């Protein structure tokens with residue numbers, strides 16, 4: 001299905017895992033894709049894979065905490081493909097995240113870093129993408145969150161706060177610009193094996209599988225399929241939502 005023919009979409013955090021799978025899925029559906037990542041090499045590798053499949057893509061380095069690089073990432077979509085129709089704001093700092101403990105123990109430098117990337121960075125991407133989307137008469141923003149935002153966990157307090165704050169950002173954008181044809185939605189993945197958790201003990205995956213209603217764990221492609229739908233006209237009447245793609249791990 002080619003639901004994204006003629007669209008230009010930026011993936012902010014598309015070098016590996018969910019973002020890389022999304023870049024490939026969107027390109028398969030006809031989108032021209034700008035793959036942004038902290039690592040220029042990883043971004044270019046994904047873009048090269050898309051080009052080898054016959055799609056259109058470029059890879060660009062950017063950093064969620066460095067505003068000029070975010071502006072340049074968005075500008076590269078305009079320069080290379082003439083405008084912007086959608087952005088998947090996906091990156092999270094999953095390194096600092098490993099030291100993200102509880103409210104008493106937490107090193108505040110870890111908190112500041114997680115908030116800077118996962119929340120402030122998502123706001124900056126939104127600010128730079130919105131004028132470009134409005135210039136096209138509208139567009140779609142999809143944020144990546146996590147069930148951690150709403151299930152309540154005894155650890156990862158910064159991560160949960162950053163993701164819950166992201167929901168507020170998404171709802172604000174949908175409410176403020178919805179009438180101007182901007183759709184903002186959030187995908188909340190369940191546990192999906194990616195580079196980010198490749199060192200996790202097998203027990204963690206087994207526990208995650210026991211916690212789902214589905215017979216298997218998720219794959220990055222499961223999340224990518226939801227992002228593609230939200231970016232497409234099939235998602236035209238979906239706005240301001242947090243959509244869990246987690247095999248039924250959380251039922252709300």
Ligand SMILES: NC(=O)c1ccc[n+]([C@@H]2O[C@H](COP(=O)([O-])OP(=O)(O)OC[C@H]3O[C@@H](n4cnc5c(N)ncnc54)[C@H](O)[C@@H]3O)[C@@H](O)[C@H]2O)c1
Nearest residue numbers: 013015016017018038063064090091092146191192194196
């Ligand atoms: N994998 C899971 O089980 C899972 C579950 C719930 C939510 N998520 C969320 O999904 C998203 C993607 O996670 P993933 O598992 O694919 O991880 P991943 O590590 O494979 O991908 C994250 C990407 O973001 C990039 N990135 C990190 N910091 C950045 C920065 N400062 N600037 C620009 N790019 C940066 C990394 O280089 C990497 O390519 C994250 O928001 C994560 O919180 C993942």
